[in-house]
Amino acid sequence: DTVLALRDPLGIKPLCIGEIDSGFMVASESVAIDTLNGKLIRDVKPGELIVIRNGEMKSYQLARSTRPAHCIFEYIYFxxxxxxxxxxxxxxxxxxxxxxxxxxxxxxxxxxxxxxxxxxxxxxxxxxxxxxxxxxxxxxxxxxxxxxxxxxxxxxxxxxxxxxxxxxxxxxxxxxxxxxxxxxxxxxxxxxxxxxxxxxxxxxxxxxxxxxxxxxxxxxxxxxxxxxxxxxxxxxxxxxxxxxxxxxxxxxxxxxxxAVGIPKENLCMGCLTGLYPVQIPGEKCLAEQTRLSEYLDSDS
Ligand code: SF4
Missing domain, CATH: 3.40.50.2020 (Rossmann fold)
Structure with missing residues (x-):
């Protein structure tokens, strides 16, 4: 009788909440809400847990990161x-x-x-x-x-x-x-x-x-x-x-x-830069926010 929806702590993957009739729905993309004639309410925040029960929605911030790392390829292609x-x-x-x-x-x-x-x-x-x-x-x-x-x-x-x-x-x-x-x-x-x-x-x-x-x-x-x-x-x-x-x-x-309009420090660009927002064995981690800025500055 309960829906639990949790977005990853860095917000790498998208997740949003909508309302439909007298209830709520969650989906990776707002088009799923549109298609079912619902109305987009907002994005789920990175690390946020949404609990839907008996027609009510509650929000709990389970994890907090210093910065999000939204996948830039969602904007390009996915x-x-x-x-x-x-x-x-x-x-x-x-x-x-x-x-x-x-x-x-x-x-x-x-x-x-x-x-x-x-x-x-x-x-x-x-x-x-x-x-x-x-x-x-x-x-x-x-x-x-x-x-x-x-x-x-x-x-x-x-x-x-x-x-x-x-x-x-x-x-x-x-x-x-x-x-x-x-x-x-x-x-x-x-x-x-x-x-x-x-x-x-x-x-x-x-x-x-x-x-x-x-x-x-x-x-x-x-x-x-x-x-x-x-x-x-x-x-x-x-x-x-x-x-x-x-x-x-x-x-x-x-x-x-x-073009995306999100500060570069808040994006994952791992496949484009080789610097990832989380530790991956054998790869470089974007441990400090400034490292991506440095990389992008040197790109020009
Ligand atoms: S590595 Fe590339 S495809 Fe994977 S989450 Fe990061 S930006 Fe997206």
Whole structure:
């Protein structure tokens, strides 16, 4: 007869409370509350326990940390664009990231296009800032399931081609700016760059809404091992060569933090900096708030 909802002490993962009819609900993202016709009340605080019983809600602060460490990738990719997190609409944050990306990495091109779906909102921001026309050039097949369950490599590659198709007339003869959220291994990016070249693109400039992913996530995201992460072993020029793009630009740490609008000391950026907010054997820990600031200052 009781619901207990506890957010982790650093607020790495999101959690929010809503009201519905005469009761309450908790969800990782506010879209779950919206979908059920409820109303978002607020985020659960890091280390806060919510107890819901007999139509009443009580709050207990079980743990206090000196600073939160919200996962920055929720803003870049994980959360849905229609979610509200820490008072920010994820859609707006992603438009800001795309806008900062355009400011930091302009390109001489005639079309801005997203890699669907995660690149869409970032590409809108890039388009708004640069004034370069936005046009969809890749279409996702909604009826194809996950590719990794295919038994061999050949079938997996066929499944990837079935998953995404080019809109040839939008590509032929164009200089494209291809926008995506991140590059993990580089294999998907290279395949897509080649796909649009085959469809007649004159130039392909890849722009990424996160800084290079240098290290794994140990905090709940099954990302990839360090060996598999292309940016852990190659410079930006090296990644550009592997994915066969005419140019490659990642948003900077400062550009990203500015777009999110949360002080950098209150974010986890472990996979982007190699400094984690908790002790992880063999990795560097962000023991003092200032260390991330120092890292980001040296980044510029
Ligand atoms: S390491 Fe990266 S993905 Fe993992 S919680 Fe931190 S920011 Fe998020």
């Amino acid at each position: 959360a849905r664009p229609d979610s509200i997190m820490d008072g920010r609409l994820i859609y707006d944050v992603r438009v800001n990231i795309g806008s900062n990306l355009a400011r930091e990495h302009p390109a001489c091109a005639d079309t801005v296009t997203p890699i669907p779906d995660s690149g869409i909102t970032l590409a809108v921001g890039y388009h708004q800032r640069s004034g370069i026309s936005y046009r969809e050039c890749l279409m996702k097949n909604r009826y194809i399931g996950r590719t990794f369950i295919m038994p061999d490599q050949n079938m997996r590659e066929t499944a990837v081609r079935l998953k995404m198709n080019t809109i040839r007339p939008n590509i032929e003869g164009h200089k494209l700016i291809l926008v995506d959220d991140s590059i993990v291994r580089g294999t998907t990016s290279r395949r897509i760059v080649n796909m649009v070249r085959k469809a007649g693109a004159k130039e392909v400039h890849v722009r990424i809404g996160s800084p290079p992913i240098l290290a794994p996530c140990y905090l709940g995201i099954d990302m990839a091992s360090r060996d598999e992460l292309i940016a852990a072993h190659k410079t930006v020029a090296g990644v550009e060569a592997v994915i066969e793009a005419d140019s490659l630009g990642y948003v900077s740490h400062e550009g990203l933090v500015d």
